[in-house]
Amino acid sequence: MAIKAHMETLNRRHQELEAAITAETKSPGYDEMRVVELKRQKLKIKDQLEELRTQNKLN
Numbered sequence: 001m002a003i004k005a006h007m008e009t010l011n012r013r014h015q016e017l018e019a020a021i022t023a024e025t026k027s028p029g030y031d032e033m034r035v036v037e038l039k040r041q042k043l044k045i046k047d048q049l050e051e052l053r054t055q056n057k058l059n
Helices: 002-026 032-058
Strands: none
Touching: 002 032
């Protein structure tokens, strides 16, 4: 159950980052470096989720 809860938390964070990226890019003169950092964080979470899914299938 702990893994499922962790995955749900990561999914929520992934969605929050997607919303932050969308909001940032809609603002005029947005900070491109901030968007790059948000995307980097989002990708890291996606990788963590995939790793958890893989581990879950093996168990």
